[in-house]
Amino acid sequence: xxxxxxxxxxxxxxxxxxxxxxxxxxxxxxxxxxxxxxxxxxxxxxxxxxxxxxxxxxxxxxxxxxxxxxxxxxxxxxxxxxxxxxxxxxxxxxxxxxxxxxxxxxxxxxxxxxxxxxxxxxxxxxxxxxxxxxxxxxxxxxxxxxxxxxxxxxxxxxxxxxxxxxxxxxxxxxxxxxxxxxxxxxxxxxxxxxxxxxxxxxxxxxxxxxxxxxxxxxxxxxxxxxxxxxxxxxxxxxxxxxxxxxxxxxxxxxxxxxxxxxxxxxxxxxxxxxxxxxxxxxxxxxxxxxxxxxxxxxxxxxxxxxxxxxxxxxxxxxxxxxxxxxxxxxxxxxxxxxxxxxxxxxxxxxxxxxxxxxxxxxxxxxxxxxxxxxxxxxxxxxxxxxxxxxxxxxxxxxxxxxxxxxxxxxxxxxxxxxxxxxxxxxxxxxxxxxxxxxxxx
Ligand code: SAH
Ligand code: SF4
Ligand code: F3S
Numbered sequence: 531x532x533x534x535x536x537x538x539x540x541x542x543x544x545x546x547x548x549x550x551x552x553x554x555x556x557x558x559x560x561x562x563x564x565x566x567x568x569x570x571x572x573x574x575x576x577x578x579x580x581x582x583x584x585x586x587x588x589x590x591x592x593x594x595x596x597x598x599x600x601x602x603x604x605x606x607x608x609x610x611x612x613x614x615x616x617x618x619x620x621x622x623x624x625x626x627x628x629x630x631x632x633x634x635x636x637x638x639x640x641x642x643x644x645x646x647x648x649x650x651x652x653x654x655x656x657x658x659x660x661x662x663x664x665x666x667x668x669x670x671x672x673x674x675x676x677x678x679x680x681x682x683x684x685x686x687x688x689x690x691x692x693x694x695x696x697x698x699x700x701x702x703x704x705x706x707x708x709x710x711x712x713x714x715x716x717x718x719x720x721x722x723x724x725x726x727x728x729x730x731x732x733x734x735x736x737x738x739x740x741x742x743x744x745x746x747x748x749x750x751x752x753x754x755x756x757x758x759x760x761x762x763x764x765x766x767x768x769x770x771x772x773x774x775x776x777x778x779x780x781x782x783x784x785x786x787x788x789x790x791x792x793x794x795x796x797x798x799x800x801x802x803x804x805x806x807x808x809x810x811x812x813x814x815x816x817x818x819x820x821x822x823x824x825x826x827x828x829x830x831x832x833x834x835x836x837x838x839x840x841x842x843x844x845x846x847x848x849x850x851x852x853x854x855x856x857x858x859x860x861x862x863x864x865x866x867x868x869x870x871x872x873x874x875x876x877x878x879x880x881x882x883x884x885x886x887x888x889x890x891x892x893x894x895x896x897x898x899x900x901x902x903x904x905x906x907x908x909x910x911x912x913x914x915x916x917x918x919x920x921x922x923x924x925x926x927x928x929x930x931x932x933x934x935x936x937x938x939x940x941x942x943x944x945x946x947x948x949x950x951x952x953x954x955x956x957x958x959x960x961x962x963x964x965x966x967x968x969x970x971x
Contacts, residue, residue, distance in 0.1 A: 534560045535569035537590055540577025542764060543697075543726055544610055546677040547633055548575045551609065553667035554639045562669075571605045571643065572597070576612035578692055580866035587612055595626045605629065607643060609636070614696040615869075617655040633697055634658055634682065637666060657683070657698040674915070674946030676720045680708055680748065684728035686767060688794075689805045689872035690837065690865060693728060702733050704741050709751050716757035721946060722915055723752065725763040731770035746778035753782035759948060760915065760932065761785045765792055765832075769807045771816055780823045786932040787824055788858075791817070792832035796851030797844035800837050804873070810851065817855055828858040828903075828933035835892055836865040836885030838876035845888050852895050858903045858933065859959065860896045864889050897958040904935065904956035911966050914951045916943045931961070941965025 534555045538548040551573060552562065563569035572594045577583040591606075598604040607629040613620055614632030621627060629642045634657035642654070670676055683698040684691075712723060725748070727733055733745045745763075752761050761784045766775075768791055779785050791813075795801050798809040808816075821827055833848060852860065864885045867874035914929035920938040921928060927941050929951070938960060939951045955962040 531559070531561045532570040533563035533568060534571040534573060535563045535566040536573040536575060537566065538575045539583045539587060540575075540579065540611065542677060542724065543679070543728075544575055544577055544633070546679060546726060547610070547636060549668050549670055549677070550636050550666045551575060551639060552669035554636065555643065556669055557667045558640055558643060566594070567597075570603060571607060573607045573609065576608060576610035578610075578612040578615045578696065578868070580863065580868075582866070584612055591624060591626075598626055605643070607631070607639075609633070609639075611692070611696040614655055615692060630655075632656065657701075672917075672945075673719050675722045675724075675917075676715045677726050678708060678711055678715070678723050679703065679726045680730060681727035681733050685732065686729060686807075687805050687872075689803065689876075690834065690868070690874075692868040692871060695870060697728065700727075700729070700732065700736060702736050704737060705734070705743055705748055705751065706741065708748065709755065712752050712755050712758060716755050719757075719946070721758065721948070722760035722762070723758055725749075725752070725761070727763075728765065729767040729770060730763045731766045731772070731775060744772075744774060746772075746774035749775070749778040749785050750782050753778075753784045758784055762788065762934070764790050766790070768792070768813050768816055771820075773819070776820055776823045779820075786934065787826050788828040788830070788932065788934045789820065790830045790832075793848075793851060793855075794832060794834050795837060795840070795844065796848035797840070800840055800844050803839060803876075804834075804837060810847065814851070814854065826933070828935070829855060830859040830861075830934070831855070831857050832861045832863065833892065833896075834863050834865050835888040836880040838865070838873055838880065839878040840865075840880055840888075845892075849892060849895050852892070852899055856899050856903060857896065858935065859900050862889055862892050862896060901956065901958040904958065904961060907931075907935070907953045907961060908956055909953065911950050911952050912937070912961075912963075914939065914949055914963075916941075916945050916947045916949060918945045927965075935961055937961040937963050939963040939965055 536548050538545055576587045594606050605628045608627050609631045610633055613630045620630050632655040635654040637658050638654045681700055681702045683700045684694045685700040731745050734743050796810055912931040914937050916927055916929040920926035926938045928938055930936055937951055943949045950966040951963040952966045953961050953963045
C-alpha cells in the first residue's frame with residue numbers, strides 16, 4: 531500500500547482542509563504514514579499569512595527534497611495558501627514539486643495524485659465550490675470534536691492581509707446543508723463543533739433570498755441539534771458583530787461563553803489604515819454589549835504590532851486596550867509585509883528592531899492580564915470536555931473549559947466525556963485542577 535503524510539501549517543481552516551486532503555487520499559487507496567520518513571507521498575498544506583510560515587515550509591521542503599533524491603519514487607505535493615500565492619512560479623521556485631494545488635482546489639487532488647506516472651508537474655488553482663466539506667470525504671482527527679466550514683473566502687480588504695488574494699471572494703454554504711452536516715456529525719458521536727469562516731458574522735449575506743438568513747439564526751439552528759453540547763465559532767469580524775448574534779450566544783445553551791474577537795490595533799488611526807472599518811471606541815462598546823448580555827464571557831484576540839506608520843502613541847493605545855478589555859488570551863504578531871497587499875507598499879515601514887521591542891512589551895502585558903484572568907477561576911468548578919492525557923504530565927488528563935482554557939487535572943475519564951473539574955491553580959495559559967466527585971444524593 532502507498533502511504534501519505536500531510537504536514538499542516540497555518541490556521542484552523544487549513545487544519546480542516548487537511549482532514550479533507552487526507553479523506554481524499556484515503557479514498558484513492560493510500561494509507562496514512564505516522565512519520566514522513568515512511569511515506570511515499572509527502573503533502574504540505576501551507577500557510578502564507580506571514581513570512582514565518584513561508585520560511586518554515588521552505589525548511590520542511592528541503593528535507594522532503596533530500597528524501598526524494600535518495601528515493602526518486604517519492605511524490606511531493608504542495609497545497610494551501612502559499613501554493614496559491616505562488617501559483618505563477620511555484621514549479622519554477624521548486625522544481626522538485628510534483629503536484630501543487632490551492633485551498634480552493636482540493637477536489638482536484640484525486641485527479642492529480644490518483645493518476646500516477648509523475649515527472650510532469652501538475653496542479654490546479656482557483657476556487658472550486660465543491661471544496662465545501664459536506665461533499666468531500668473527510669478524515670477527522672477526533673471522534674467527539676469537529677470543524678464545520680460555513681463559508682470560504684473573505685470580502686474584507688484589511689490592508690495587511692493576503693487571505694482574500696488566496697482564498698477568493700466570500701461564498702456561504704446554505705444553512706440547510708450546514709445543519710444537515712451538524713446532524714450527521716452528532717449522529718456520529720460529535721459533541722463539540724467549531725463553525726469556521728474568515729468572517730462568520732457576514733455569513734449568509736451572499737445567499738439567495740429563499741434561504742438568506744444570518745449567523746445568529748445559524749447558531750440557534752445548530753443549538754437545536756440533539757447531541758451537540760458545545761458550539762464554537764471563529765473568527766467573527768468586529769465590524770459585523772450585531773445584536774442578534776449576541777442574543778443567540780446568550781440564549782442558545784450549547785454556544786460557549788467565548789468569542790475570539792480580533793482587535794488588531796488599539797489605535798483608531800492605525801485601524802483606519804488597516805481598513806478594519808471600526809474604531810477603538812466602537813470595538814470597546816461591542817465588548818461592553820457582549821459582556822452585559824453574556825455573563826462570564828471569555829474574550830480572546832489577535833494583535834499586530836509594527837504596522838506601517840505605527841507611532842509609540844499608537845502602540846501604547848494597543849497596550850491600553852489589552853488592559854481595558856482584559857483578554858483571556860491574545861495572539862500577538864509582528865507585522866509582516868505580504869507581496870501584493872496594500873500595506874506592503876506603504877512607505878513608512880517600521881524597523882524590525884522596533885517591532886521586536888514592541889512585541890516583547892506587548893506580550894508581557896498580555897501574559898500578566900491573562901494570568902490575572904485565569905487566577906480568577908481558581909476555586910470554581912468548570913465543565914471540561916476531556917481531550918486525552920496531559921501533554922506535560924501523562925498522569926494527568928487534559929481538557930478544555932467552555933471558555934476555551936486548557937485544564938490539566940487529576941481524574942478518571944475518557945476522551946469525549948464532559949466532567950466537572952475544580953480549579954486549583956492557574957498560569958497565563960492553562961489551569962490546574964481535580965475532577966469534582968459528584969455528591970451522592
Ligand atoms: N479571518 C480571520 C483570520 C485572519 S489571519 C480574521 O480576520 O480574524 C489571523 C491573524 O493573523 C489576523 O487576525 C492578524 O492578526 C494576523 N495577520 C494577518 N496578516 C498579517 C500580516 N501581514 N502580518 C502580521 N499579522 C498578520
Ligand atoms: Fe484577512 Fe481581514 Fe479577511 Fe480576516 S477579515 S481574512 S484579516 S482580510
Ligand atoms: Fe489560514 Fe494561513 Fe491561509 S492563516 S487562511 S492557512 S494564509
